[in-house]
Amino acid sequence: MKKSHHNRQVWSFSLYFCLGVVVCETFHYSVPEEKKSGSLVANVLKDLKVDVKELSDHRARLVSESHKQYFQLDPHSGNLILQDRIDREALCSQNDPCVLVSEIVLENPLQVHRIEVQIEDVNDNFPQFSKNEFLLEIPEQTPLNTQFPLESAKDTDRGENAVQNYTLSPNDHFRLDVQSHSDGHKSAELVLEKQLDREENARLFLILSAIDGGTPKRTGTVKIVIDVLDTNDNVPQFHQSLYKVKLMENSQPGTLVTKVEAADRDVGSNADITYSFGQVPENVLRSFKLNKQTGELTVAGTIDYEEERSYEIKIKAIDGGGLSAYCKVIVEVEDRNDNAPEVTVTSITSPLREDSPPDIVVALFRVTDRDFGDNGRTACTTAANLPFVLKVSVNNYYQLVTQQPLDRESVSEYNITITATDRGSPRLTSTRIINVQVSDVNDNTPVFEKSIYEMQIQENNIPGLLIGLVHADDLDTERNAKVTYSLLPGKVRDHPVSSYVSINSETGNLYAIRSLDYEQVKDFQVTVRAVDSGSPPLSSEVKVHVIIMDENDNTPFILYPLQNGTSPSSDLVPRGAEAGYLVTKVVAVDRDSGQNSWLSYELLKATEPGLFSVGAQNGEVKTIRPINKRDTFKQKLIIGVRDNGSPPQSTSATLSILLVDGFSDPYMKMVDIPKEDVVEQEDRTLSMYLVICLAVISFIFLLSVVVFVAIKIHKRRKFIETSALNFPVGPNFPENYGDADAGSLSRAYNYEVCLAGGSLNSEFRFLRPLFPVFSVEPAQSQGVQGISPGSQEVSSHAAEDQLMSQARGAVSEDAAARSGGPSCTGNQPITANANIGQNDWLSYQ
Secondary structure, X not given: OOOOHHHHHHHHHHHHHHHOOOOOOEEEEEEEOOOOOXXXXXXXXXXXXXXXHHHHHOOOEEEEOOOOOOEEEOOOOOEEEEOOOOOHHHHHOOOOOOEEEEEEEEOOOOEEEEEEEEEEOOOOOOOEOOOOEEEEEEEOOOOOOOEEEOOOOEOOOOHHHOEEEEEEOOXXXXXXXXXXXXXXXXXXXXXXXXXXXXXXXXXXXXXEEEEEOOOOOOEEEEEEEEEEEOOOOOOOEEOXXXXXXXXXXXXXXXXXXXXXXXXXXXXXXXXXXXXXXOOOOHHHHHHEEEOOOOOEEEEOOOXXXXXOOEEEEEEEEEOOXXXXXXXXXXXXXXXXXXXXXXXXXXXXXXXXXXXXXXOOEEEEEEEEOOOOHHHHOEEEEOOOXXXXXXXXXXXXXXXXXXXXXXXXXXXXXXXXXXXXXXOOOOOOEEEEEEEEEEEOOOOOOOEEOOOEEEEEEEOOOOOOOEEEEOOEEXXXXXXXXXXXXXXXXXXXXXXXXXXXXXXXXXXXXXXEOOOOXXXXXXXXXXXXXXXXXXXXOOEEEEEEEEEEEOOOOOOOEEEEOOOOOOOOOEEEEEOOOOOOOEEEEOEEEOOOOHHHHOEEEEEEEEOOOOOEXXXXXXXXXXXXXXXXXXXXXXXEEEEEEEEOOOOOOEEEEEEEEEEEXXXXXXXXXXXXXXXXXXXXXXXXXXXXXXXXXXXHHHHHHHHHHHHHHHHHHHHHHHHHHHOOOOOOOOOOOOOOXXXXXXXXXXXXXXXXXXXXXXXXXXXXXXXXXXXXXXXXXXXXXXOOEEEOOOOOOOOHHHHHHHHHHHHHXXXXXXXHHOOOOOOXXXXXXXXXXXXXXXXXXXXXX
């Protein structure tokens, strides 16, 4: 039954004052025993002063202090429901009142409310006697009004439902005297009203009835058999009617509790006393043993303070004549620290996000100890190197909260050991491990294994060939660690990079889309991006340098002599040439690189094998021995050119060599050449290839002259400023050289051109300046050139004549100084005109 509203307010206020902000009211309810499971006990919404939604939001739960949960809280209605049938007698034995204590725990904020449910007794048990029949032996000389105590009936019900009265069947000798004791229980005694006569009646039979006060009333009966004995007029007497002893719990079996003693003034067999238990509960019979002869009470079973704190034992002493007496032994059990603290976890938040802020409640648990006093006071600790801390709450509740940032990549889960220790002696400790998983958030970008990748691929690959692999790791997990790869836009020789390579988005494999050619692209660079699948996604990039490896896929190409097959040329060799004479040089190139482009030359076939040789490295064709008149006029050589690749590539060049006399005559009049050969050589004069070669050489020459003259002009200016003599030190162009009106080049060169015999088929064998040329300075007026030194002015024609005469003299001196080698025909050098127009660079004399 609930207390009054006023008393409850006083109690709530005191608890609130003691416990701070957490309200800890005690609510009192009652429920009859033996009520069906699922029965409604009470509704707690009004007492908690919350509605159903708040009850659910606060995660209300019912926590029982006992090992068995008898009640259940419906969070959707606030009803306190009986979960299991309750037997008050089995639950509380003789304790009165019988109260079950539970707690309603509300979170956010934490509130703990104590609920005390009193189990009300119903009259569901009959009064019972320990035996079906009691035997009393009464001497025949027993005085009238002698009282014979009878064993009381036991009724496990309490209060009005317990035994309220005793009745005795009608008889001639005894009446029943019912006595009420201060503790509320009833006892009965037989009172002798008429003297017994054994000879008249040796045995009497009576029926004793015990009646409880319930509705309906329940009755228990026992048969009393009275044997009338000869005179035994003294009953045993205990030294103490009440024995009080203290016994430490967990005492070993056989431990002496106490010793009861009774004396009988009679003698002989009437004075022989034996001891036995009176009407005692089953737990006494399990826990203690009584020596019938000595009256020693010893421990027989387990003594547990938490199960039973005291025992009340009735001991009966019977003498040899059948007279008996009773005493009471009260055993108080002393507590020993034999129970370790218990950690009961109420709620756990797992998994816990790694970006959780501080002071988040990870777990809520309670620590209890079944012992009492200091033995039941507990303290709770956890490891110091964890990102969690314990906060003490009320009623031995603890909160495990975060105190530092979490990092799943460092620690993905925590096994938190909660250590609870009591203050007993010796102290007892228990542990409880709470597992907290840390859930991942996307806080790590993918990281490539290398800062830059270098991959190689052989040229002429098949499309779709795997080039290499890029891989990025993400320290996150699940979707946050799933990495996909892609190529960033870029260019390779003005083409998008996606037309050269592709990447597998799942594996990071890089494939070549097209066949690559080393001669076109030697290497290129792409950028790969790795993106995880988190929200928001994180990415990183890496450069991939793709190097194309050369393959020997190009054959050597003959630059000289041209092998077009339409107008083959012939090289002229004088018949007076000595051994080692340089005939010509085969020039070849290879588009490959490295050792694939290293070329070697060899003579494959010759008209006369012992006459010519070819340099293996430079391709120079030389005579092995002097040429004599017996050698065939027309020689044909086949020269092979091979690279150093694997496998090697090769080609060949065919050379035609003519052995001639009178090599210096440009018209080859002194050479006896067949007519068809002369016609063939005259046709070569018209060859376009010679024209192209001359044009290229002329362009290179002009470009060299321009650069050289520019350098000299710059040096001359410096020289004029520092020297008193105005003597030229090298060729110099006029300042208005770039003007179209100048019309001539103030520079004279003399070149010796050696022409091969034959018609007009001429090749430049040697090309060199034969003499230094005086510089021509422009006159101060009318654009007339003068010859330094001095300041004398001459006409442009006079200057030209002077230069030409000097050139002819230099040519003569040079021709006289030369000896050996190919002779030039008729001392006819090619001389550069001192005044060359824009379209007249070379003239021949």
